[in-house]
Amino acid sequence: MFSKYILMLSFLIKHFACWPSFLFFSQKNPVNYVLLNSQNIKQSGFDFSKETKFLIHGFTDDGLEEKFIKIKDSFIKSGFDGNIVSVDWEEGAKAPNYFSAAENVEITGTKLGEFIREVGINVSKVHCIGHSLGAHACGFAGKVIKLGRISGLDPAGPLFFNRKKERRLNENDADFVDNIHTDPTFGMHTPIGHLDFFPNGRTQPGCGLFDRSALESKIISIKLDPSFPEVKMIACSHNKATAYFAESIISDCRFHSVPCDDYDGFAKGRCQCDPKLGCASMGYFARKDFPEGTYYLDTHKHEPYCINQQN
Template structure:
């Protein structure tokens, strides 16, 4: 009590200083609840600006006066992040990580489009109608940017689910002049079968890249961009629940699109993608060539796919496939495996392959179906390993011939050749191997002879 007379003047001085020098307010993404979704929310669009100078403290942009925001440097590229349906009302768990990774890649403006008021509603059809209003709002804002000498070519719109279609509507309003649109599992319900003007498509920007991860439920099935990626067939994603065990059962495959893309922004992960008519043919090893891309090679999924833009502009309706792990890092490593056997009869079976570098190992199980091994034809397989192991010092092989009368069959391998598809290292070979059913054989590969095909 005896200190109070002395503390009071100090508190008054501190209050005066705070008033004279106000602390900038950090804007946050709108946090709503299930109650809001049940009652329903009206549309309200907030534009949250992040830059390298304020990567953790958003600035709320004005829809009418850009001169209020000296932080918004229009000479820099601008990336918009647009979320989708929010039936729980909560902010997306990935939005903060998304902004920081983007800013880690370049000195850009990142604008998070917060339309949680309008997206938080259990009535999905009402939210779909709201997407057109959000697009109108963004169109007016980008038009204002253009009036202040911003380049449309330097704008990248990344839309998640319904956000992908919002991006498409905005791009169409500028006759496809926006630089790039990335669609992360564009929403399928109410958009499937609709004309192009009512959904995102390849004419909405100078370059449109699309990722499909839930085509059998919440996502859009058909190709719709200059390049369309279908990891794990675009359906059941590894690590996602296959049975009804909670809300993650409904959203895991759909939301996986965001996390796959996140891994590519900071180049933590690199997934080679192969053009193919079906995922089954991709797994069968029938689509391992990307000769049409020349020295550029097969496209790499994600943020840096823009490097393949010139090669992709004249393609359409081509699906690109790759496989992923259950969790980050999601990328896997691909090898072409060519097997020549000298069994007189045709053998069928499955193969497990492990590669070792002395301390670590990686596994590939070629078990999606029985593989045919023929002396006359030779066999080509795609081996997808759960991670990259370099250098490869030893290789372990296990042949599964089957059961009953097939269980005693042995695969007599004249030569097995391992060709890395993700790297430019020379192929490795091994000769004269006897593989017995379910018995592991470890070999030390050697460089293939130069005269071998």
């Protein structure tokens, strides 16, 4: 009997540790967020008639992580006049226990989906943007209530490669699921959405030992299994997906991408853009009306990343 209580207490502690906080930004409060909940949302300035962008961080990060503040700031700079909500699940995403964070994703995403449903946000106007584990959190939110759009920024690969689609982000979680894949080590290097973009093929330019910025050189400590030793790794290519997306919001350059079966075919010029639709745009301006499949492009090593191409 006592062991049952211990297990229940352990479950409750984990459950509430993963309970996300919702940090609300808008054109009226672009810097100082409002901590959103179901009781104050109607008095917070949240506009139910407009689009809502949910931003979900990944492993080791928090809701005010620099990568996501940059995405938030890009929306503000672009003149986006809707709601921007950064989903903070820092306690559930803490290093080094990646295996634990990977399980906490489901709780975080489910709570977000329940929140959207409870307060009555129009799901057709919801765009969930998640990096790494955060991409799968978007997916779990979409399993509670199907969303309008999910953008996965290098969806996490370890412990998700072999999962059934019901336990990870997949194309059924939103009306439109677009993904940017930048790192075959930390990310999932297989298509899991409607449009899957693979810039530069696999690893990203600018991530060589002497090319990385201080932010890109950030070292993370990670344990993939309780029985494994902790290792230290640099996730430069993994983080490039957030940089590309942030730039795509405010750039006139559209990250034109070519449908192709693999990067080698793209690099050798064997693949062409659609004669009627032109080239697909990677990032914020990706569109559902392009054929489902994999798309390839090259980028610059440093900002601005987009290479100006013609359709």
